[in-house]
Amino acid sequence: MDVIPLKYGTIFKRAFSDPEVFQQFANDILGININIDKVHTEYEYPEPIGFVRSQYDLFAEDEEQRIIVEIQQVKEVDFFDRFLYYHLISMVEQVGGFKEYGFDRTVYTIVILTSTPRDGSVNFSCAISDMNPINEHGETVDVYPHRLLFLCPRQANEKTPLHIKKWLDFIEDSFDGKINESHYQEKVWKKIMSSIEKRNIDPGLLSEIKDDMAWEEAKKIFEEEGRREGREIGHKIGIEQGIEQGIEQGIEQGLESGREEGQRKQQQQTIFKARKIGLDDHTISELTGLSLTQIKVIES
DSSP states (O other): OBBOOTTSHHHHHHHHTSHHHHHHHHHHHHSSOOOOSOOEEEEOOSSOOTTSOOOEEEEEEETTTTEEEEEEEEOSSOHHHHHHHHHHHHHHTTOOSSSOOOOOSEEEEEEEESSOOTTSOOOOSEEEEEOOOBOTTSOBOOOOOOEEEEEOGGGOOTTSOHHHHHHHHHHHHGGGSBOOGGGOOSHHHHHHHHHHBGGGOOHHHHHHHHHHHHHHHHHHHHHHHHHHHHHHHHHHHHHHHHHOTTOHHHHHHHHHHHHHHHHHHHHHHHHHHHHHTTOOHHHHHHHHOOOHHHHHHHHO
């Protein structure tokens, strides 16, 4: 079966926003039974918490059991700090009154890493962080049920718990754009495959998926350009510093000036390449960290 890989956020949200799929996934991964009838995509709390407005890829709440489950699909490298923040925000949001501190809902945040850093720092298939303290006897004090889970499909191995591994294997199986449907006969697998099968994707959604793909290609280009230019600058600096040992202050001034000029030129090249592949101002701003005004100034 030809499918759209689940490494693309748009198709991932389409597949896992189905309440039945979301519920089965959460039940298997967390080892608890939740009941939901709606899954929100790109969910934001009505009022911003803290200094950053957090947006959750997939968000659902079991109101009877007072459980919140969030799922994030991510390819960026800053996920540890970012999703700890997201996880904590969902707890802080509950402390709305001034009389007492208290969390009346349990928060589970599941982060799915569909790619891993090149430095090999992620060498696990699943890792769990909870809030429970450990006393001097080495015993866990069960006071906070909240959990933050990181899952990496590409790292599934023989030690991965089976109830987790079956999901990681399925997600990873989609990455090459093909799935052997005979391997997945359960109802939940068939439901996901139906939602990600290429021939079932409407033109509007396909356009969003292409934007995802363009974003991925752009990031690869920019990362490689940055590494290449960094090597060249580092080599040049090394030679200059070796030759000019006696004029350190001049080198520092020259380096600062060169860095500023080099940064400006690289920003121009980045924006030019982004324009060539059809990215708009807002996407370029998100990719580069530049404001819309800065982009206009650099292009002028």
